[in-house]
Amino acid sequence: MSNKEFRERIREELEEIKKLGLYRKLRTVKGLNFSSNDYLALSSHPRVVKALSYSLAxxxxxxxxxxxxxxxxxxxxxxxxxxxxxxxxxxxxxxxxxxxxxxxxxxxxxxxxxxxxxxxxxxxxxxxxxxxxxxxxxxxxxxxxxxxxxxxxxxxxxxxxxxxxxxxxxxxxxxxxxxxxxxxxxxxxxxxxxxxxxxxxxxxxxxxxxxxxxxxxxxxxxxxxxxxxxxxxxxxxxxxxxxxxxxxxxxxxxxxxxxxxxxxxxxxxxxxxxxTDIVKRLKDKVEEANKILLRYKLIEERREVPIFPIILGELTMKVSEELIKNNIFCVGIRYPTVPKGKERIRVSITLNHKKEDIELLAKKMKESILKFSS
Structure with a gap:
């Protein structure tokens, strides 16, 4: 295989991925981040950050x-x-x-x-x-x-x-x-x-x-x-x-x-x-998110963990892009990560989120769903 043939093969496969709607790209987080697994917000905790300087890199x-x-x-x-x-x-x-x-x-x-x-x-x-x-x-x-x-x-x-x-x-x-x-x-x-x-x-x-x-x-x-x-x-x-x-x-x-x-x-x-009481505070935050997301009818039942899957199917990526435009970073999850027809926005709640942040997310998400459903 020549260099040209190799490059063409890669390009063709990338085009096929795009046609299937499965193309991925890297993004820089801007605004409110609802896609993080940093549930206890420890990645930015002053004590944790300080501990990084105590040893070999x-x-x-x-x-x-x-x-x-x-x-x-x-x-x-x-x-x-x-x-x-x-x-x-x-x-x-x-x-x-x-x-x-x-x-x-x-x-x-x-x-x-x-x-x-x-x-x-x-x-x-x-x-x-x-x-x-x-x-x-x-x-x-x-x-x-x-x-x-x-x-x-x-x-x-x-x-x-x-x-x-x-x-x-x-x-x-x-x-x-x-x-x-x-x-x-x-x-x-x-x-x-x-x-x-x-x-x-x-x-x-x-x-x-x-x-x-x-x-x-x-x-x-x-x-x-x-x-x-x-x-x-x-x-x-x-x-x-x-x-x-x-x-x-x-x-x-x-x-x-x-x-x-x-x-x-x-x-x-x-x-x-x-x-500290950091684990209890997360549980309280999850319960707060439950009340808000249930009120907006984005979920059907309360969750015990800070992961809230909002199943939107074919609307997923449109809603996700709309949220990102509004400085709410909440990425869509597609096949093959989840089954076809079960595409979703995976909302992750962390201790960094205030009540008004979750309220804003729910409001903007509901507006976007209605916009693309009509």
Missing amino acids: GATGSRLTSGNVNHEILEEEIAKFKNFPTSLIYPSGYQANLGLISSLCKKGDLILSDELNHASIIDGCRLSKADKIIYKHNDINSLYEILEKNHKNYKNIFIVTDSVFSMDGDIANLKEIKKIADEFSSVLIVDDAHATGVLGDRGRGSFEYFKIRPSDNTIVVVTFSKALGCQGGAVCCIEEVREYLINTSRAFIYSTALSPALVNAVLESLKIIKE
Whole structure:
């Protein structure tokens, strides 16, 4: 293939993406931001920002070569926070899921994955040589039927699910999923990305919310880039799993370690969550948003987490663009991130939002929907 032919091929594929209405472009946030995962507004908290200056900017290498600096301090703290024996840090939550699943799940094993799991889980399952079966979203009967039919054919079975689904804002029925995992001697892997700092009285995530005690067959993945306002991720697990990942997980072994400065920042975020009423304030803010969005009939039922999907179908991108023109940054979510016909505006509420900000969003969104519906 010549240089010219290669360029033409890329151009043709981009044109096809545009024709399908799936073209993406980068934007700079202006005005009110309702597309952020910074639920607790910790990314700009003075204590967190100050903590960034306390250490090296870069780790300078893999944890196994020159990059093991202050990481074990955070691993101990995040394990305590999640009530697990230990944890292992990855440079991102995406890498944590990818590295965990692709390493732990082998040929001859079975993975059962919720159909709406995050892309990092899906990609981890794809890289794994294990057999995969997708169960219906948050459907306990579907999960049970699949296991009942297939469990005798496998020695090792893994059930993988998000705890809070990022595009729908609903919560996995982990109480029942854990019972099923125990009944069929399966390992339960939970991605707590959007639950950490959000669910539970103290923001410790889905296990606190459901009052589930961690056990040898449970693993929880934490993301530092959502409510903790920083970057990175961790796998919370038993000692044997941590040791195994250090020795087998390519995403860990061959990645430059998370910046020590960011490690300090995450530690400070955890302190703020433990020392202040920040989690309660977020819950109050979510309830405030519920009242406003219900009043404008943009949602049909109240939510427990700061994720509000406004399903608009083919109107989604028009409404999103109209909001952005009005300095309300609220991007539309399209296929393949969500199913066709379920396109939506995903409204994220953070502690930075005032009541009047949410009121303005609802008012402008309702006006835009009516404008493009007529």
